[in-house]
Amino acid sequence: MSETTNLSCEKNPLSPSDLPTRQLIPSLVSTFCFVGFLAFFLWSLTKAEFSLTELWQGLPNMGVIVSEMVPPATDRIEPMASAILVTLQMAVVGTVIGVILSLFIAILAARNTTPHPLVYQITRGIINFFRTVPDLAWALFFVASVGLGPFAGTLTLIVDTIGFCGRFFAEALEEVDPGPSEALNAMGASSLDRIAVGLIPGATPSLINSSLFSLEKSVRSSVVLGLVGAGGIGAELAVSMEMFRYDQAATIIILIFALVLAVEQLSSRIRNRIINNR
Amino acid sequence: MSETTNLSCEKNPLSPSDLPTRQLIPSLVSTFCFVGFLAFFLWSLTKAEFSLTELWQGLPNMGVIVSEMVPPATDRIEPMASAILVTLQMAVVGTVIGVILSLFIAILAARNTTPHPLVYQITRGIINFFRTVPDLAWALFFVASVGLGPFAGTLTLIVDTIGFCGRFFAEALEEVDPGPSEALNAMGASSLDRIAVGLIPGATPSLINSSLFSLEKSVRSSVVLGLVGAGGIGAELAVSMEMFRYDQAATIIILIFALVLAVEQLSSRIRNRIINNR
Amino acid sequence: ETVKLAVTDLVGLEELQREFGAFVNVLEEKSGYDIEFLPVTNRTAAVEALRFKKVDFVLTGPAEYVVIKKRTDADIVVGFSRPDYFAVIITMADQGYQTPRDLAGHSVAFGSVGSTSKHLGPMQALADYGVAPTTEIKAIHTKMPVAWEALKRGDVAAVGMNHLKFLSFRDKEQQNKGMEPGAFRVIARGPDLPNDILMAGKHVDQKIVAKMKSVFTDHSQALVQAILTGEDNQKYSGMKFITAVKDTDYNYVRAMYATVGYPEYAEFIGD
């Protein structure tokens, strides 16, 4: 920066050739990957027999099924309400325990908090494994060891929660602004303190979001609980669908929807307070 | 701050009574909520028949099932590999389209980008609705309108993806540091520019994480694709489990696990480059 | 004393999955035991629970019986006889599929894998008519409501299901001012399927087994009434618990397993 030449754009004309080359095409490798992916996508698209006209023309048929859902049936509202309570109870236990375990696992599975790269690899592997093994298999394991019933269902929910929250918590920790955490490092704070004070406050909105999503997911998870005979609203819904009582199904969907909205309202409020201090 | 009194801690002794009261118990309302929740949790815990000793004693039984999984069966490796390809194709189409739609919906459904609070409420409602309506109902809708097969499966995957990504994208946008976005506001940039340039770069790691998780979820989603007769690896897995061929199931789990690991490696690399510029 | 009773995959008795209060009350009253009743949506889970002694009794279908018998030794307590319990293959009347042979090369929808009356039964029926279900047709496994919609649209040429289920579908169509019963055609049906069954795990005390057996046979009518409390279930009346059930009655089911490509469950065990 010299005092004489830079006061106005006109005085020191640059020519376009002085500019560094623009890197629109970042590298051969990434171009190759991108083109490969695009080709795969298009190929898949043809395989999926994608056709918007067909979807459009079929919409009236969809209407027929919807019309069978209204008016929602109210004849079983009482057992449904009690089923939803049972489900909520199992979901709360499974999610709370799962979230607590996930937090510990996530600390081991985030690049910026893991004590050792090997621990990182192993815990990531475990979290992925929890997700990959299907619910039915988990249900079998737990049925074999603790029998049919709510306990096996809760254990499966815990595993589900860890598979989901473990990953999203770890990612949330990795995304936190490293500044405050560096400051704590500089003063010689221990890792635990650094995580508790430098990272968790930054990740809190994400943690809350994932946790409450997980709770909601547990409430919705008919499959898991039905597998082990734990009942709940999912079983009600499955039976209603199976018996073509779409009007009953509609009632259950509305009940679950109300619950989902409530959970999301809660999430949104807490998050808003933390993010915007409002 | 005066020049004479503040040079050392000793000179201007404060007594503990000068301190503002500590707000350990934030307010009556939150205390009440917390106690209520705790009570509900403990009540649920008893309902869930939680018992660690039972779990511990049952572990050997789990081992029996695991032992039936090894050695993984290799007799159907070829149809399995082709099933995984088919699944991947449907998953890619469903997820890519779903992610693109989700991004638009999320922009309408994030507090800091929505054009109007009403739009916010409506889009949030739609996203929640997509999640609440069970897969079987979506399958019915789509089968009624476009028929059995991969297209219906893809549509169901799209709905699933929007239900998940729509929410997580919106939350990610809300969590971005508002600074750069405020700077763009100050210069009179349009909302679109502000979102593209001020918010998306901040949210990218989260967006990538949710998107790739969603892809992985689609690959794993046996239920959705199986329901509409679209087959794929999930259906294979379900059949193996239903037919007690745990050795075949193990093979499929290993195949899916490899895929999940690959997707996560990809995610981790891209994210790391974006977060740490490495 | 507490007795754990699981029930799984009883087609037509879905209501029992959620409304079992009356049934359990009758059972407790008549037997004097505390009954822990567990409706399980998945047969695999029920079977494994019995194998690992986590449940004492399982009320289930013939296909599950064969598997349980193969994987773990279990006793038959009582059979559960139902009228009109057989598999049918349904087509649309105007589509021109007249015989099972006409289905060759087309898609046919079935229920979940391993279900007696929605998968094994219909496939065996096809095989009985000389159509190899694993090679000559394209089998699609899905939920019955989805299969029904697919049949109406013509995505599948036929659906294999339980006869009673078919009747209820037809009734619903009529109620909703949809298709008339004449729009559907049954082109194959199997023989009446072996009975659903109540089994006891080997670990269960013989005294309890005997007690349960007597309760089921002596109070068959009361129990059936309790099952049928829901208004949707009335059409299944006429069921009965019976004691004279032999293992060999299930050899037809074993043959089904061979037909659908799982010969490991097809070995006939001694009679």
Place this chain on the structure above:
Amino acid sequence: MPALSVKGLTKIISTTPAARALRSRSGRVDLNQPDFIFKELDFNIQTGESVAIIGPNGAGKSTLLRCCLSLIQPDLGTVHLHGKQISQLSGSALRKARQPAALIFQKHQLVTRLPVLSNVIHGALGGAWGPRYWLHSLASSETRLQAYQCLEQVGLADLAMRRCDQLSGGQSQRIAIARALMQKPKLLFADEPTASLDPHSGREIMELFRALQRSLGLTIVFVSHDLQHALNYSDRIIALKDSRLALDTRTQNETHNSLARLFSDNYHE
């Protein structure tokens, strides 16, 4: 028509519970309450003027600049920017009113994950729009060249391709200045633009501003804690203190000492 006209501008510290109650009560504001950031500010700034705003930490200088661009809403009073009452505007009218005014933030507010050149190009988004201004690799050569020239003006052309989270404090401050220059403003608000610059660069930047003011008729409003800069590079000095306008004079009437006195007995009251 003054470039900027502030009348009766009042802002409460929005988070104190007292303040919230105060405001919610029938929407009227009680001026006798404490907890004001500033209260009833009045001043006009003419086109082409260079005005320095000084005042102790927390006096509300940054808040004032934010109010001037309607980034936050004042609780009372009005701001007219080039004759338009900015808090009344919304949508594209607001955007249009903001476009000719650039604001250099105290905390720079760069998009840290994008390269320097892209950040500078974003300055053009006030006047133009669309993907061609989102990333430098999508921009036209013309735009890139302009951005480059703005970078030259702050002396950092060789950092054009560096990601913004790898800059030193002073470098990132200068990128923020380049971005503001890219906007081709008629009115420049600068919040402590030289706070983390070394003495030489700081002087350069102030001289650049002065030169732009003289050659292009730019109106400049800058906040500074460097009294020497305030004295050397402004036509007029405004001081905020104790939530009031403590001073509003021509620069030539003031000396370093007279200004310093403003700060000296500021605390403990």
Place this chain on the structure above:
Amino acid sequence: MPALSVKGLTKIISTTPAARALRSRSGRVDLNQPDFIFKELDFNIQTGESVAIIGPNGAGKSTLLRCCLSLIQPDLGTVHLHGKQISQLSGSALRKARQPAALIFQKHQLVTRLPVLSNVIHGALGGAWGPRYWLHSLASSETRLQAYQCLEQVGLADLAMRRCDQLSGGQSQRIAIARALMQKPKLLFADEPTASLDPHSGREIMELFRALQRSLGLTIVFVSHDLQHALNYSDRIIALKDSRLALDTRTQNETHNSLARLFSDNYHE
């Protein structure tokens, strides 16, 4: 034993592709390459000294401070902190070596979502640990009192309960200083501690440092762009320029002008 001893310290700009290649090639560093932040720095700082580090933007002052606490690894050379080679340490030994040294960051690095008082209490985490130091509402009265006194020292005791994202630039800078005081350091690194402070507060803070140095024997290393501060409040001045140690003298040998000359012909080369 000097409080801080730096020998042959070299740091490459880690992100240029050239630099990456340079380092990966058998782990040796070629000193003739460009792209150094700084190269072969050597100096010792005695206990109780107050040292000012000056230099143009991007000269590597902040990077140097980070290297001194082993927050980033230098590419060559060693740093001894109170006699211990800090880059050789890890785990609890590293923590113990860092504890007596406090660093005030240029960008403050407060935990913005927590209140001021909690942030100040975090300063105690170097010496202690556990949940009682995480939030002010969990802390003992004693700790709270200490934190409060540190806040008093920077004049912001009345903001104790404010959330840190609602502070002005200068306020947040002073909270960072209070946090460093809470650490009760023997060695204080301060990266432009007065950059966004008003003239009066800036002087107060520097005088506070000076007083602590004199009364408690604190060693102080501060970076400043305010040459007057460097001259008034240091015993010794070190200047970084063109990736070298350009100057290392006793303060009394220098004048404002002699220092200013350092910066003047710095650019365009």
